[in-house]
Amino acid sequence: MAVFTPVSLDDLSGWITQFPLGKALSIRGISSGIENSNFFINTDSGEYVLTLFEKLEAEQLPFYLELMRHLAERGILVPAPVANRDGKILHQLNGKPAAIVSKLAGESQLAPQPVHCAELGAMLACMHMAAEDFPIRQPNLRGLEWWLQTTPTVLPYLPPELQQLLSSEVKFQQDFAAGQVYAELPLGPVHADLFRNNAMFVGENLTGIFDFYFAGCDTWLFDLAVTVNDWCVDLDSGALDLPRLQAMLDAYRAVRPFTAAEQQAWQPMLRAAALRFWLSRLYDFYMPRAAEMLTPHDPGHFERILRLRISEAVPALA
Numbered sequence: 001m002a003v004f005t006p007v008s009l010d011d012l013s014g015w016i017t018q019f020p021l022g023k024a025l026s027i028r029g030i031s032s033g034i035e036n037s038n039f040f041i042n043t044d045s046g047e048y049v050l051t052l053f054e055k056l057e058a059e060q061l062p063f064y065l066e067l068m069r070h071l072a073e074r075g076i077l078v079p080a081p082v083a084n085r086d087g088k089i090l091h092q093l094n095g096k097p098a099a100i101v102s103k104l105a106g107e108s109q110l111a112p113q114p115v116h117c118a119e120l121g122a123m124l125a126c127m128h129m130a131a132e133d134f135p136i137r138q139p140n141l142r143g144l145e146w147w148l149q150t151t152p153t154v155l156p157y158l159p160p161e162l163q164q165l166l167s168s169e170v171k172f173q174q175d176f177a178a179g180q181v182y183a184e185l186p187l188g189p190v191h192a193d194l195f196r197n198n199a200m201f202v203g204e205n206l207t208g209i210f211d212f213y214f215a216g217c218d219t220w221l222f223d224l225a226v227t228v229n230d231w232c233v234d235l236d237s238g239a240l241d242l243p244r245l246q247a248m249l250d251a252y253r254a255v256r257p258f259t260a261a262e263q264q265a266w267q268p269m270l271r272a273a274a275l276r277f278w279l280s281r282l283y284d285f286y287m288p289r290a291a292e293m294l295t296p297h298d299p300g301h302f303e304r305i306l307r308l309r310i311s312e313a314v315p316a317l318a
């Protein structure tokens, strides 16, 4: 269940004439995904993905779509937004902001091996560098400010021990973000939600990364930490899987070596990345929207990851 706003072939047929894609031949709702309404569409010129944005603000959308256009133009494997005859990539359909992007081949690799992690690590580093000169600036809207705002909302629902863990970690991150090491971290537009379900592979080859709708400007290391905490962990325990971790870090480093500040910030950043998703999952759990109740993400998974990143030394970045 992930089509909140239906679109018929009839709706599509009139609307699509503004794009150089020929006629619309078919449309099929995509059932996974909980943020937007997504459809695979077939046209005279091939297969594409149509997205209707359900809750993102129209003023935030140019950042995401223009970033995808910018990256695609630089050879980064991301869906390329399709421009209409006036060059516009953000439109309206059935009362919602809408866009068409190219369809990536393949499928998600939900049980990644080191070879997949290496592909992703290299692409992530290339993406960070390719986005450096992207001219639109939008903060990571799920960054420290959001953590500070959201923590008081969820705290009353938690037992004392979890209240203590959440409050102390937010305080730790606030202090860390105010320090010298943090100030020296390289930053720019980042994906910020690069989980296993947001990349496609054909066999061992990465065909692209998608779902840029949590992207924003943040440290590159935060993006890598988010990615590591999903791709390089044992999903039952949350423990780091060293061969996958090493493969991802080696591939990233081969494209862009880590700075001294990044090496010092690695463990705090893995904690920050765990906190980010623990908090958003707690928020969605206690304040669900209708669709999220159907596909709840387990906050306990990121609570476990956070505890481990606090208590266990992680391999150095160097």
Ligand SMILES: Nc1ncnc2c1ncn2[C@@H]1O[C@H](COP(=O)(O)OP(=O)(O)OP(=O)(O)O)[C@@H](O)[C@H]1O
Pocket (backbone or CB within 6 Å): 002, 030, 032, 033, 034, 035, 036, 037, 038, 049, 079, 101, 102, 103, 104, 105, 197, 198, 210, 211, 213
């Ligand atoms: N450009 C694309 N190429 C191929 N498949 C895509 C593309 N975009 C989306 N999909 C497919 O649609 C599904 C849902 O997309 P997406 O993850 O962007 O939705 P969402 O509503 O933002 O969900 P969530 O935030 O929960 O991941 C994906 O799992 C993927 O199968």
Ligand SMILES: N[C@@H](CCO)C(=O)O
Pocket (backbone or CB within 6 Å): 193, 195, 277, 280, 281, 297
């Ligand atoms: N990746 C997020 C979902 C939003 O994309 C999570 O697993 O909590």
